[in-house]
Amino acid sequence: MVSQRAADVTPFIAMDVLERANELDDVIHLEVGEPDFAPPDRVIETAVDSLRAGHTTYTAARGKPELRRAIAAHYDREYGVDIDPDRVVVTPGTSPGLFLAMAALVDPGDEVVLTDPHYACYPNFVRVVDGEVRTVTLRASEGFRPRVDDFAAAVGPDTSALLCNSPANPTGAVMDGETLAGLAEVAADADATPVVDEVYHGLSYDAAEHTMLEYTDDAFVLNGFSKRFAMTGWRLGWVIVPPDYVDAVNRLAQNVLICAPNFVQDAGVAALETPPDRLDEIRETYRERRDLLVDAVEGWGLDLGYTPQGAYYLLADVSDLPGDALDVADLFLEAGVAVTPGVDFGDAASDYLRFSYATDADAIETAIERIDALLATVER
Ligand SMILES: Cc1ncc(COP(=O)(O)O)c(C=O)c1O
Structure with a gap:
């Protein structure tokens, strides 16, 4: 059944x-x-060269060290944030990264607070780990940008995570640094963890982009190659994991994902070097x-x-x-x-x-x- x-x-x-x-x-x-x-030509060439070189075996569950270092360097270059490559876990897309974050954070009955509107799949990620969804409503008149106060009112003793994305699907809203800092504070006060999906980073038109990692290390930050590098079918992403969760997430990744495709990880290094x-x-x-x-x-x-x-x-x-x-x-x-x-x-x-x-x-x-x-x- x-x-x-x-x-x-x-x-x-x-x-x-x-x-x-x-x-x-x-x-x-x-x-x-x-x-x-x-995707950029060099990404395709790198994947083909890597395949021909026989890079088709499993890799470490958390990803190849070269790619994890390249991802850490990306945070330094783009946002001036220093990330230890040990906190980077490479995944077959952002979606498996989201699953790892939920599995690492949510016990049955725990609440996850998300916005409404939200990315269609988020509530289902919460459901598959037996969590409960709570929502805060966004308003078109405010550009669908979340209010920190609404999150503060929604969290409670059972909240284990605040889940949001910026730039946002389906609204296109971009959160400013003040809001991200406010959400980090609300989460810390509630003994909860922010989970921020930044898969659309690189696609902002009139707003500065900030990563949650500028404001706290105690957040799961998800990203991937699908959107910025147009690599949807390649299935490659990553999670930056809070230091206390690195071991648990690595064990989950070893068991549930094994690894992201080896040659695609090489292509990911090339993608991050796109001019x-x-x-x-x-x-x-x-x-x-x-x-x-x-x-x-x-x-x-x-x-x-x-x-x-x-x-x-x-x-x-x-x-x-x-x-x-x-x-x-x-x-x-x-x-x-x-x-x-x-x-x-x-x-x-x-x-x-x-x-x-x-x-x-x-x-x-x-x-x-x-x-x-x-x-x-x-x-x-
Ligand atoms: C907000 C958001 N997160 C994650 C994904 C899935 O990304 P990936 O292809 O990296 O799994 C999408 C895809 O549309 C998305 O809109």
Whole structure:
């Protein structure tokens, strides 16, 4: 019989939409969070050379020392933070890193506080370790940026972790240093641990990026190569682990993951050496797409209410259109544009649709024309 734990896991609706969209001809995909760029050439060459050199065996569970040193150097270069490579655990993507963090922190019945809206998979990560989800509601009028006070009010004696991400999926909100420092303090006061998913770092448009590690060592910080380096299918990420948890996380990784693919770890070292101007160019391309889509959403008379500052998403309120957000998503799909209904991201997002701009500008322009034409026929 399927366990209660597995039965409680909800589907990832964006993936369901993708499946339905793939059955139709000529659909523009604004539902998926998958970069349309290729990884840097040197990353591909390094992976091929590494394969040919026979780097196909297991590695240490926590990752190859060269990559762990390169990740530590990345924190020094980007944020001026000194991280001991012993605290770096390499994982097959950010998602397994999140699982390690939850498994290391949460006992059955412990609470994990997250934002609403939140990344669709977060509550399920909490459920699979038998934790309880508590949420703090974000407001579009505040750019969906979390209030430290709301977290302070939500934590309690059973809270073991505060889980958030910046730049955020699905909102594109970016947390400033003051908020991160405040969350670190709230967590410390509650004897809880921040878990901060920084997988969209490198994709911020009008905001300075800070890592939680600037404010505390007592945090799990997750990151990976999927977004900044467009390496979704390579499956490579990492966790920076608080010193007291290094041994436990390593044991979990040894048992549950074995290791991240050997040759992909070599490619990860090459990715971290990507010249900054190449990354700047990609970021600029995303910024232009964001501006295009923000203007279009406002042109449709939908209430955006904020400017998303990072990642490649925006969340638009569609409650002025007939039907609920699921109906509107269906209408858009019939018009040839796939988007994700907000309900995937929490109750507070149920009147919203998430648009991803990880698609080229020409396709976004066509999607805008299709929705323009559709909305011209809809009575409001
Ligand atoms: C906030 C967030 N965290 C993690 C992931 C998964 O990243 P990875 O491919 O590194 O497992 C995603 C993917 O969309 C995401 O949006």
